[in-house]
Amino acid sequence: MKETQADVRQERATPRRWTRWIPAAAVPAVVAVGVLASGATAGSPPPPSTPQQVLALVAAHTARSFSGTMEEHTDLGLPSIPGQALSAAKGSSSLGSEAALLDLLTASHTANVYADGPTRQRVQVIDQLAERDAIRNGTDAWTYDSSTHKVTHAQLPAGTAASAPTPAALSPDQLAQRLLAAAGPNTDVSLGSPTTVAGHGAYTLVLTPKASGTLVARVTIAVESQTGLPLAVDVFAKGQSEPAVHAAFTKLALRAPDPSVFAFTPPAGATVTEKGAPSAPAGTDHARTDKAPASKAATAPRGWDAVVTVPAAKVPAGFADQPLVKQLATPVAGGSVISSSLFTVFLAADGRVLAGAVPASTLEAAAAAPATTGAK
Known part of the structure; x- marks a missing residue:
């Protein structure tokens, strides 16, 4: 098992996320915005007493500022999709989101990520000879795809909560949220050996499904020992020694990025599309990012199987x-x-x-x- 492997944390769904208007093809790997609390220390941390203490540390982490680089790759046994086929599919009105998800599941990605509070984030996905960006700077939200030279823009209502775009949300934090949401009573939770990820000491959570009917063998999460931020997540399939899904920070600085990284001006000649921001239903509190609507929580499928x-x-x-x-x-x-x-x-x-x-x-x-x- 790699030293940087990791586990996952409980999903906190955001009502009417500002990113619902973003084309999924624009961001194949993204970072969650609620992350940091304070500075971290390098080296392995002292072991906690119980897995529950680490789960509580993850659940309590708060949104602050950071910058870094993350990687994600998969080994699902799916065939590689030719770039031309993916490009054509992304341009299809009926298959754009699905093609972006297939791209995520069949290719490796590297992204530079930046956050300075809940209203300033940027994800810069670096592809071969191309770049894709998702940016929020106050009430302005942008996406840009250099391969198509297309830009989208939305003016957001004040107070709109931020969250990661979907469906390709494979940052360590976002992936951890989704996997912990699938856990629960049918999961054995234990502690692995402390580790170091991107120069930060981390605890290791190990989630093992009890359900025999799932393809998931186990999940590991590296949890930053000071802030509770998931630094790396690995999902192992049954019968595989290497992770089927891996997402991890390779560099991470727990300080505010330069404000200039959140400024965006459409490149000359780019096609710019103005999108209407989603409106929240009556009574929705945009600032709440820790709870899902009761109706969704009651109907969402749970469990590894x-x-x-x-x-x-x-x-x-x-x-x-x-x-x-x-x-x-x-x-x-x-x-x-x-x-x-x-x-x-x-x-x-x-x-x-x-x-x-x-x-x-x-x-x-x-x-x-x-x-x-x-x-x-």
């Missing part, structure tokens, strides 16, 4: 017929399957899409079962 079902009406038109999807999918009875070492997607013949960190047989059985309200 959970199955998510997307009704046919909500699946993008022609999704299953896209060349990119056909390249990855294998025909089976009742539809087709996209399989990887860590997750499976079942494209039902009736248009539904089912997904989970479970074998294909589980999704096929769920698709054939009598209709329910949505997810297992």
Whole structure:
């Protein structure tokens, strides 16, 4: 196991996130904005008494300022997608987000990340001969993709809470949130050996699913010993010695970046699209970033072997017929399957899409079962 491997923390969903208008293709790797509390020390920290103490440290970390570089890569057993195919898919109105997610799941990425409080963040994804940016500077939110020379801009309402763009949210902190949300009573939580990540001493949490029907073997998180910030996350699939998903800081400075990194002016000749910022429903408190709406919390699928079902009406038109999807999918009875070492997607013949960190047989059985309200 690598010294920089790590674990995960409980998701705190944000109501009406400001980034919902951002094209997913613009940001294949992003950083969570609520992160730092104070300075950190290099070297291994003294071991805490219990895993619960480390979980509490993660849950209590607060938003401050930092800058750094992070990396993410995957080993899911999926074939590499040719760059031209991904570019064409990203330009498709029906497959842009899905192509961005496939790009995230089949390629490695490096990103420079900056934050100075809850209203100033920048994620600068460095691709080969290209750059993608997501920037918030006060009430201005921008994205830029140098490969398409396209810019989007939105003027945000004052007080709008910030959060990471989706679906490609694989910063250590954001990934930790999502995985801890999938944990709970069906997870054994233990402590691994203290470690050092990007020069910062860290505790190591180890999450092991109790469910036998999941493809996830274990998850590790390196938690910064002073601030509680997840510094690295590794997700291991059953039967694999190397992590199927790895996200980690390689450099991290716990101080405010130069203000100039948040300034953005569209490059000459770029196509600029103005987007309307999402409006919150009556009674929504934009400043709350620690709790999800009760209705979502009650209906969200939980557990390592959970199955998510997307009704046919909500699946993008022609999704299953896209060349990119056909390249990855294998025909089976009742539809087709996209399989990887860590997750499976079942494209039902009736248009539904089912997904989970479970074998294909589980999704096929769920698709054939009598209709329910949505997810297992």
